[in-house]
Amino acid sequence: MIPFPQAIYSVIQSANQLDLPTQRTDLTALSGRICAERITAPRPLQPFTNSAMDGFAFRHQDHCSSHEHQPYLRVRSTIAAGETPPAQPLPAGECDRILTGAVLPNGADSVIPLEQTETSADGYVSFHHMPKLGANVRKAGEDIAAEQLIIEPGTLLDPGHIMPLAALGIENLAVYRKPRVATITTGNEVTQDLGTQLKQGQIFDSNHFYTQALLRHLSCDLVDNRHLQDDKKLFVNHLHYLLSLDLDMVISSGAVSAGAEYDFVREGLQAIGAEIIFHKVAIRPGKPNLFAHLPNGALYFGLPGNPLATAAGLRFLVAAALRAMTNQPVEQPLIGQCTTTHSKKSGISRALLCTCVGGQDQRLLVNIPDSQSSFMTNPLLTANSWVLLNEDKDDYKPGDKVDTYPLLPGQRSWPKPAAPKQKKDKGG
Incomplete structure (x- = not known):
């Protein structure tokens, strides 16, 4: 033995x-496969600076010369998603009507939502209030930078990987057979x-x-x-x-x-x-x-x-x-803390189903049910993790450290320790 x-x-x-x-596999069939190559972003995402909502793109500095610091700007043009903005930079005192996802015109640096404005019959827009500089603008590369590492070899791919890959225009990946x-x-x-x-x-x-x-x-x-x-x-x-x-x-x-x-x-x-x-x-x-x-x-x-x-x-x-x-790294446990007592036979390891929940102060709390005979199936209904009790320790009490693993290998949704509570600001 x-x-x-x-x-x-x-x-x-x-x-x-x-x-x-390895074999190249289309994006639609990647979920559940093991990536066999290092993937970096071929382009930034967002690929261009664009508007986060329907509104008006304007130069934030224009509020300084406007009446009571609230801009009163002439509407130059309308830019819809997928359209090319005017080639000329946005002149002082003007704005562009812009739709969500449309390219921000050259010279503009902020967007005010449509519902926070009024448009006059002669084609001028007034603001209800002044947004912050850069408001409602999604900058090129704000989501993913060009050449950013996206996926390491040996990664178990799931639907969460598919959306970024598709957004980057990556059609297929090399995966292990x-x-x-x-x-x-x-x-x-x-x-x-x-x-x-x-x-x-x-x-x-x-x-x-x-x-x-x-x-x-x-x-x-x-x-x-x-x-x-x-x-x-x-x-x-x-x-x-x-x-x-x-x-x-x-x-x-x-x-x-x-x-x-x-x-x-x-x-x-x-x-x-x-x-x-x-x-x-x-x-x-x-x-x-x-x-x-x-x-x-x-x-x-x-x-x-x-x-x-x-x-x-x-x-x-x-x-x-x-x-x-499939070139995946050796699985490493997450260290948790027992919330129950447990004893096992000396000199052997013990694999047990358990429930892991995130506690405060970055602790992972591990509850090990008592009744777990090998003939049973009921423990699988409620467990979300496994715990491995080492052969060199026989008796466990609340607070003892234990090695925990997700119920299913590669399970990204496995509970992680909760973040510590923020201390209340006692300043006056």
């Missing part, structure tokens, strides 16, 4: 040897027919559906997904079939506990010439975790069959491999 950090290290070292090709993955669930007692009436001793195959959902979130191409009965010969035959496919990874759940009659995964892998890297990890849930290299170079993960053991193995072992295969 190896320590959990060593297991992660072994997985990452192996996955780093796989060289996934989706890892080609096959999954296997095992067990005579398991059925994937969710509409069936369960027989005595039968259960639904929740691992199959959870694994599919998580792998799709992690931008995998699910090539083959199979449920097998507890039969070693059937398993070996299926492994031979999988070797004929161009796979990067195979993941199975169940049949990995050493010594049990129906736990045949290790023997089946050895029968086809796979190299067992480790079998048994000092972590709960997931002690029977197995990791191997298949003869064709694909990675093999044998996860325990209990639902939370499968979920933890996917979240930490499989996700670590997928990150390494």
Whole structure:
């Protein structure tokens, strides 16, 4: 049995040897893919200085010579979005009627909203009040500067990246090919027919559906997904079939506990010439975790069959491999503070679902529910994070620091510590 950090290290070292090709992909299909190139802004955004609203563009200095410092300006022209403004700079004592998004005319430096003005019959505009210099003007490059770094290689792309890319006119990106993955669930007692009436001793195959959902979130191409009965010969035959496919990874759940009659995964892998890297990890849930290299170079993960053991193995072992295969940095935890007490067995790591919320003074508060047996699925309904309790500490109390991770890898909406409260100004 190896320590959990060593297991992660072994997985990452192996996955780093796989060289996934890249492909250029259109903007509409980028969400969920892993960026394979460094993207900088090819132009500024805004691309030109423009008006933030419908109103009148004017020279702020004109208020100094106006009646009672409120401008009374002649309307020179109207500029709509997409139109070219007059070539001549805006003369003193004049303004341009301007619409939202239109190019600010040369010489103008401020915009007053239409509703804060009055226009006379002879084509002059008076202001209800004087805006600040630069009011309602969006300057070129105010949003994104030219050559600004937009996306690093290894970034998991989501819809939040698409709008800036489109606004910059970037049509496509180089992304890593989706890892080609096959999954296997095992067990005579398991059925994937969710509409069936369960027989005595039968259960639904929740691992199959959870694994599919998580792998799709992690931008995998699910090539083959199979449920097998507890039969070693059937398993070996299926492994031979999988070797004929161009796979990067195979993941199975169940049949990995050493010594049990129906736990045949290790023997089946050895029968086809796979190299067992480790079998048994000092972590709960997931002690029977197995990791191997298949003869064709694909990675093999044998996860325990209990639902939370499968979920933890996917979240930490499989996700670590997928990150390494696509040039993503090694995942780092966010340090939180326990709000509850928890004790675990000495000498092993513990992966637990938890709820993280932002506290004051930049603290991340971590609530770890008590009831989390590996056979359960209910903790997944309310958790937003995982916590990893290190093997060298057994008892945790409120205020102790712990390593936390988002429920789903690459989850940008994961809660961050709240900003500290602003002190009230006591000045008179």
